[in-house]
Amino acid sequence: MKCANLLLMSLYCIIAGSKAQSSKSPTSAWYSYSGTYSKDFSTAFSVYANPASLAVINRFSAGAYGEKRFMLSELGNYSAVIAIPTSSGNFALTADYFGYKAYNETTLGISYGRKIGELAYIGARFKYQSVLIQSYGKASTINAEIGSIFQLTPQLWSGFSVENPFPVRFGKERDEKLTPLYKAGVGYTLSPACYFGLTVFKEEDHDPGIHIGVHYRPIKQLFAGAGIVTVNHSWYFGAGYLYKNLRLDFTVSFHNRLGMSPGLLLLYDPTQQAAE
Numbered sequence: 001m002k003c004a005n006l007l008l009m010s011l012y013c014i015i016a017g018s019k020a021q022s023s024k025s026p027t028s029a030w031y032s033y034s035g036t037y038s039k040d041f042s043t044a045f046s047v048y049a050n051p052a053s054l055a056v057i058n059r060f061s062a063g064a065y066g067e068k069r070f071m072l073s074e075l076g077n078y079s080a081v082i083a084i085p086t087s088s089g090n091f092a093l094t095a096d097y098f099g100y101k102a103y104n105e106t107t108l109g110i111s112y113g114r115k116i117g118e119l120a121y122i123g124a125r126f127k128y129q130s131v132l133i134q135s136y137g138k139a140s141t142i143n144a145e146i147g148s149i150f151q152l153t154p155q156l157w158s159g160f161s162v163e164n165p166f167p168v169r170f171g172k173e174r175d176e177k178l179t180p181l182y183k184a185g186v187g188y189t190l191s192p193a194c195y196f197g198l199t200v201f202k203e204e205d206h207d208p209g210i211h212i213g214v215h216y217r218p219i220k221q222l223f224a225g226a227g228i229v230t231v232n233h234s235w236y237f238g239a240g241y242l243y244k245n246l247r248l249d250f251t252v253s254f255h256n257r258l259g260m261s262p263g264l265l266l267l268y269d270p271t272q273q274a275a276e
Helices: 002-017 027-033 044-048 051-056 270-274
Strands: 061-068 076-086 089-100 103-116 120-133 137-151 156-163 168-170 176-178 181-191 194-203 209-216 222-229 234-243 246-255 259-268
Touching: 027 044, 027 061, 027 209, 027 222, 027 234, 027 246, 027 259, 044 051, 044 061, 044 076, 044 089, 044 259, 051 089, 051 103, 051 120, 051 137, 051 156, 137 168, 234 259
Parallel strands: none
Antiparallel strands: 061 076, 061 259, 076 089, 089 103, 103 120, 120 137, 137 156, 156 181, 168 176, 181 194, 194 209, 209 222, 222 234, 234 246, 246 259
16 A cells, blocks of 8 residues: 555656656666667667657667656556668568556557658657546547657757657546647757757646756767756766677666666667778
8 A cells, every 4th residue: 555655656756757758668778779860870779758759760670668767667668669771671570568567558569761862851749548547447549749850960850759649548538638749859960979868858838858968989889978858857867888899888767856766778789890
């Protein structure tokens, strides 16, 4: 009972103190896809920031990410992605799980991205989303995300995307609504070792938020990154090591009231090795 009360209080704090789907988008997860607007720093996880980034992937890639929000197992957040390039464009499969047996949210997605011309990329992600509350049942719906990315110069990229472009209601009483989320970003690759990115996002009926992230790769085997997210007054840090084609990163984020959230990222990414 004490644990359940703690969970409810935590969920209330997350939702009440955030303006941009904080409960489903853990702060340090930005670490895994903040390099979206760069050919050198994007990964398979970049599909979460903008599905058009999938067009940049040129080899099979797969990864998994997990985070224990505020050190509570009931607030675990887990994601997995597989990116598959083909001659007709690139595909990705994604799966996400948040919560525990009494309350959880599950999202399954399939994405497609391709290059248009020499300097533009487009993409889309189609999602099946469900919410389960013990003793109340399960509700689900289908929605999508569309996006584009433009290469302004070899170093400067920008793009935008719209998540849940079609507002839909679900649940027994049709009183739950997925609202659109608009994202626009820009990234500048200072050198093969350093990248700076900025994303502005706005959910319908909420204040806009800003994410600022920096990635640094001093040598080909080492990765580091840090960033801040304004809507929930949080910041994160991550560091990783590449062994052949397998990359392992540790992340941690800090909320000004709710504390620390540790995370772990595992990525199989041959493009990281091939780029050297």
